Amino acid sequence: MVGAVSETRPLRTEEALTQVGTHIDDLSGVERKLTTTVAMDFGRITVANDYMLYLFGTPGQERFFFVWDELAMGALGAVVLADTRRLDDCFPSVDYFEKREQPFVVALNCFDGVSPFTVGEVRSAIGLEPDIPIVRCDARRRDSGREVLITLVEHAMRRGATPVGTMS
Numbered sequence: 476m477v478g479a480v481s482e483t484r485p486l487r488t489e490e491a492l493t494q495v496g497t498h499i500d501d502l503s504g505v506e507r508k509l510t511t512t513v514a515m516d517f518g519r520i521t522v523a524n525d526y527m528l529y530l531f532g533t534p535g536q537e538r539f540f541f542v543w544d545e546l547a548m549g550a551l552g553a554v555v556l557a558d559t560r561r562l563d564d565c566f567p568s569v570d571y572f573e574k575r576e577q578p579f580v581v582a583l584n585c586f587d588g589v590s591p592f593t594v595g596e597v598r599s600a601i602g603l604e605p606d607i608p609i610v611r612c613d614a615r616r617r618d619s620g621r622e623v624l625i626t627l628v629e630h631a632m633r634r635g636a637t638p639v640g641t642m643s
Contacts, residue, residue: 476556476582476614477532480621481518515542520624528624537567552578552631554623556614559583559590562600569601578631580608582623 516532531546533539535556547553553572557565565581572579583590583597592600594609603609610626612619 476554476612476620476623477516477518477530479615479617479619480520480624481530482521483519515546528628535564535568540567540571543571547575547577550577552580552627554627555579555581557581557583557597557601559585559592559597562592562597565601569603578627578634580610580623580627580630582610582612582614584614585611586613 515534516530518530518532520528520530522528528551533542533546555565555568555572569579569581581597581601581603583592583594590611594611597603597609598605608626608630610623612623614620
């Protein structure tokens with residue numbers, strides 16, 4: 476999603492999956508996947524002359540939460556990009572942001588507009604509160620990623636969000 480919406484050439488840290496990582500990366504449901512993010516992706520969107528959103532795309536596994544702790548400092552909010560083929564993989568991410576009371580939205584990455592679940596089914600399965608937005612998207616499409624980010628900013632504003640680590 477970072478690569479799709481960034482106005483600058485995004486920094487990407489995609490690497491080819493190898494046999495070495497087979498004991499670490501579970502490819503159930505995504506057997507044709509060839510690459511994985513090994514650190515983070517970075518991009519930027521200018522909202523106004525003096526206001527920019529910096530975008531950080533990180534792996535969702537718990538072993539990367541130490542990176543999230545640093546990125547959350549000053550963050551307006553977060554997008555949990557949920558793969559509808561492996562919905563249970565987003566539980567740790569949802570828990571992370573709920574515990575920190577950081578605004579977040581769940582973006583259901585529906586490839587080619589296809590999702591095996593309704594928004595209501597996802598909300599129930601994840602146990603999300605009714606005020607947390609769930610948005611369908613195709614993370615490969617700029618317009619779709621843009622809608623997710625607009626939803627996040629609106630949600631954070633409704634919650635009166637002050638970026639974590641800043642003074643109000």
